[in-house]
Amino acid sequence: MKVDFNHCESLYWVFTQLCNDECDHCYNDSGPYGARISEEECMMIIDNLPERIDRIILSGGEPIADRKKLYNILDALRERYTDQGTQIMLQTNGDLLTEEILDTLIEKGVTRFDIASIDRFHKKAGARLMELAELFDSRGVNGEDKDPLVDKQNYLHGHPLSWGAWGATDDMWLGGNWARGRAIEKDIWKRDPEHNFCTILSGARNFLGGYEDIPQEISIQLWRINPCCPGTKFPMGDARKEKVADVLARMAEHPVFKKLNEGDPWRMGEHLGVSEAEAKARTRELENICLYCDAFFNDHLQDMNPDTFVELPVVNA
Structure with a gap:
């Protein structure tokens, strides 16, 4: 286990649950009326993040649906982590992405785009994929690096512009972590007591470090500090009020x-x-x-x- 929690390899932050879609399988009830926190609270959270972070994944909801807040977060992260080599990734359904928005996101430091909507649950169900491929290609964003979420070598050694696309599958994302939110309400979750979501990335394993096969990653859902994306029933701490490193040090005991x-x-x-x-x-x-x-x-x-x-x-x- 790590002892220096002021360095985090990967941070997954759902800063908004506002979304243009309302998918049946959503584990955090995102949608047009999804929960939001204020820009001021987002700045408080950024102030409380670890001193060094190798990768920050911004997600939702749909981050582009909360665009003004997203842009201000990107500006604050760039100022906070200038010259540290922190990779900024954006997880989006891609529905709202335009040439102008893509240009702005690249200008503000996003180097990785993940289109997380290529499945039957999302509104467009991947129908825009070829259009997005052309859009990314027009801006020199490489689409060959498909899976940066697992191999940390993809974000530790340089950050060329890249994008990938994936979505929910019955075997994977409808397994352990989506027995939550609207997925419970719509009865779309995998009943498999042998499936241990904790052992994979986005699960809790290695959130405190000690393993080399997957990144040390923590999750912040709005303000709730969690060891995994679905989160424990009660959060480990409140990122608006406490240093994330202090919370992790407490949990390590x-x-x-x-x-x-x-x-x-x-x-x-x-x-x-x-x-x-x-x-x-x-x-x-x-x-x-x-x-x-x-x-x-x-x-x-x-x-x-x-x-x-x-x-x-x-x-x-």
Whole structure:
């Protein structure tokens, strides 16, 4: 495990849940009325980020739907991380991307674009892909580097302009992490108690570091500091009010989060007397590892120092 949390390899930040689409599978209820935080709060969060970050992924919702805020965030990140080699990535459904917007995003420091909408759930379901390919090609944005999210060599050694496209699949993104939000409401989630989302990128494994096969990545959902994209039932901290590095240092001492960092959620309750066998039996009942994690936090919050995990209201929703 790392000891210097003022250096983070990868940060995934959903700064808005505003979106032009309203997909059935959305795990954070994004849409035209999705939750938002203020620009002032976004600046507070940027001030509280680690001193060094190798990669920052800005996502939503649809970041371009909250364009003024996105541009101001990009300006603030460029000022904060000037000359540090931080790669800025944008995860977008691509629906709202135009020549003018693409030019502005490149000017403001975005070097990687991921079109995360090539599946049957999104409004356009990939119908704009060839148009986007031509748009990127016209600006010299390379489309050969398809998968920068997994291999950290893609963002540690230079940041040539690139883009890729992907979407939800039954085997992958409709697995553990999308037993959340509208996906629960629409009953679009994979019932597989053997699927351990914690072990993959965007899951909790390696959020505190210690492994070389995937990046050390944390997630901020609006302001909630999480070990994974779906997030634990109660956030680790509030990025508007606390230094992210301090929150991670605190979690590095917590037995529950040590096990999550190992990608082993079925053992996160051992110090409380909850055996791995009991945890797996409960997961079979719930049919999903993230739902087990929710149930565990609900059942054992008082045993885990409740002052550490406070479910605060989202402001300006």
